[in-house]
Structures are given as structure tokens and as C-alpha cells.
Amino acid sequence: MITYVFPGQGSQKQGMGSELFDEFKELTALADEILGYSIKRLCVENPYSNLNKTQFTQPALYVVNALSYLKKIQESAAKPDFVTGHSLGEYNALFAAEAFDFETGLQLVRKRGELMSMVRNGGMAAVMGLSEEQVAEALKENHLHTIDIANVNAPYQIVISGQKEDIEKAASIFEDITEVTMFLPLNVSGAFHSRYMNQAKQEFEQFLQSFHFSPLSIPVISNVFARPYTNESIKTTLSDQINQSVKWTESIRFLMGKGQMEFEEIGPGHVLTGLIHRIKKDAEPMPR
The missing domain is CATH 3.30.70.250 (Malonyl-CoA ACP transacylase, ACP-binding)
Known part of the structure; x- marks a missing residue:
């Protein structure tokens, strides 16, 4: 079995996705239209060091993770058995599981990044x-x-x-x-995944009400519960994720408990690969 894992904030770096934007021209143009700026320029040139500002980081990582996944699926033609993502990366896991399309995911992530970036100090x-x-x-x-x-x-x-x-x-x-x-x-502007995100969570909860989500085609392990999402709980789980802690260790232990499990990081960097290596070394799989 294989689980694809998608990175979140902290994995962004200048140059990420440079080989993907021209390959996925239509989706790149769609991203530019939704965001109101060039996603390629943001990722490749990083003007004004915007790539490290939450409201830009989150859409940029979502787009690069999503295009990386689409390229991977083109090449391998096989889908993973499970998907999960760290914080922002969870949106890519849900995209991979067909809960929503590329465009919807980007709209959600743009709003999430804006709300989270407004919480200062x-x-x-x-x-x-x-x-x-x-x-x-x-x-x-x-x-x-x-x-x-x-x-x-x-x-x-x-x-x-x-x-x-x-x-x-x-x-x-x-x-x-x-x-x-x-x-x-850490190089962040906000107290993410804490009580200080309560207002951002409430506003995001309201924003989510106008969206419809499709049944998941692949099991997605949630950060909040370290267990698979249910189709009925997508909206509440996504809003809870903003002010709840990310149970990454428990999520990986849950997947390890499923049997012979391989993990592959989809997106820029190897942060999650390193964490998974440490979890395997220092923790036992969850009992089945």
C-alpha cells in the first residue's frame, strides 16, 4: 500500500513548480485568474519576498502540490491507497480524493490564507x-x-x-x-493551530457554507482526528483544522497500523519524509 503526503507551510521555496507551470498552462492561467496575480512569477521570482507571507504561501503551495500530483498520476496511472497532508497540505489530499476540483480548492485556500494572515503578533x-x-x-x-x-x-x-x-x-x-x-x-507571522485562530475559524466556517463537496474517492486522514474523514464532516473538519493541533505523528502511526505502508511526498521539499522517518524510528504503529 502507498500513502501520498502533501506538505504545508514551511516547505515553500523560490523556484518551486518551475517545471510544472508551462506543462499545465490551462490550470496555471485559471490560478492567475482566481488569484489576480501570476502564480508562476510568485513561485519562480518571489517578488517582494511574498512567498513567505501566509496569504501568498498557501495558494502557492496548493497550486504546486496539485500540479505535482496531476503529473504523478499521469506518469504512474495508479492512485494511492490513502492521502494526507500537513495543515495546508490537507487541501491537496482532499483535491486528490476528488472532494472538490482544482478551482474550488484554490478559492478555499486563498480565503484561508487571507484569514490566517490577519491574525498578527x-x-x-x-x-x-x-x-x-x-x-x-x-x-x-x-x-x-x-x-x-x-x-x-x-x-x-x-x-x-x-x-x-x-x-x-x-x-x-x-x-x-x-x-x-x-x-x-519558526518564521511565521501568526499563532497557527491555536486558540488565537478562533475568529479566523468562525469566519472560514461561514465561507465554507456556500460550497458543495463530493464523496471522497480515496480515504483522507485528517489532521484534527488522525483518522479518515467522513463525507458528512468535511466542512466542520476543515474549519476545526484552523485552530486545532495537527496530529501528524498519530496520523502516520494510524497509517503504519494498516500494514505494509509506503509513503511518498508530493510537492516541494522533503520535510514530511524526514518527519515520517523519525516517527517510524521512535513510535509504534497503531494497533489494528
Whole structure:
């Protein structure tokens, strides 16, 4: 069995998709029409360093991931057994599973990126060396009640999310913990996957009401539940994903529990491939 995994924010890089835009001219033109700017120029030239701004990053990654998937399907002619994506990448998993077409996915992602980019003064940091339970305990013991766990990326790579000054305050606390191998502030403008996204979530929930989703043709593992989506829950799961934590470790363990499973990253970079390697090393498959 094989699972295709789609990367999210953090995997963007200048030059991504450069070989795809001319191959998929019609979809590239459609993306330009929806976005109101050239997606090729954004990805290849990165004017004004826009590629690292959330409202641009999300549509850019969605388009490159989607075109990468279409090229992969052309070449292999076989569809994966499962799909999943990290945060923004979950939209590409749903696109691959035919929940919506390319155009609809891009409209959703553009709105999501705009709403998330409006939440200012947030920060995120990766804590390496502690488990999710140990991070939660450290936050509690040190009265860092304003910080949430945003991503459980690997058994000992946990991302925390909160107001910028609170994340800065947490740095010295975590750096003093013996088991912590690294405290790495992330290059983001907002406290994604935390309570600070509650308003963005509510507005996105409203926005989703006007869309219709088709039954899934491939099982999609959700970030929120680390279990397959149900057709009835697509809208609520997508809005919940904005302010809930990304259960990446549990999602991969669930898939590992399905039997002999291979994973292939579709899109720019190898961030998820590295995380999956660590999960396989440090965690057991979920019991069937």
C-alpha cells in the first residue's frame, strides 16, 4: 500500500513548480485568474519576498502540490491507497480524493490564507527532545497558560503556538530543560493551530457554507482526528483544522497500523519524509 503526503507551510521555496507551470498552462492561467496575480512569477521570482507571507504561501503551495500530483498520476496511472497532508497540505489530499476540483480548492485556500494572515503578533516554535506530554507539563509548571500545542510533528518534535512575546518568554524556560536538544522559533507571522485562530475559524466556517463537496474517492486522514474523514464532516473538519493541533505523528502511526505502508511526498521539499522517518524510528504503529 502507498500513502501520498502533501506538505504545508514551511516547505515553500523560490523556484518551486518551475517545471510544472508551462506543462499545465490551462490550470496555471485559471490560478492567475482566481488569484489576480501570476502564480508562476510568485513561485519562480518571489517578488517582494511574498512567498513567505501566509496569504501568498498557501495558494502557492496548493497550486504546486496539485500540479505535482496531476503529473504523478499521469506518469504512474495508479492512485494511492490513502492521502494526507500537513495543515495546508490537507487541501491537496482532499483535491486528490476528488472532494472538490482544482478551482474550488484554490478559492478555499486563498480565503484561508487571507484569514490566517490577519491574525498578527503571533509566534510558533519547535521544541526538540521532549514528548507531547512533557511539553504540556512544562507549559503547565511554568504557568505558560497562554501557549497551545500546535503540531505533534514527530514523537520528540512538538510545535507550540501563542503570542509572540509569550513564545519568546518560553525560549529560556525550554532551553534550561536538560532533555531539550533545540528550541527553534519558526518564521511565521501568526499563532497557527491555536486558540488565537478562533475568529479566523468562525469566519472560514461561514465561507465554507456556500460550497458543495463530493464523496471522497480515496480515504483522507485528517489532521484534527488522525483518522479518515467522513463525507458528512468535511466542512466542520476543515474549519476545526484552523485552530486545532495537527496530529501528524498519530496520523502516520494510524497509517503504519494498516500494514505494509509506503509513503511518498508530493510537492516541494522533503520535510514530511524526514518527519515520517523519525516517527517510524521512535513510535509504534497503531494497533489494528
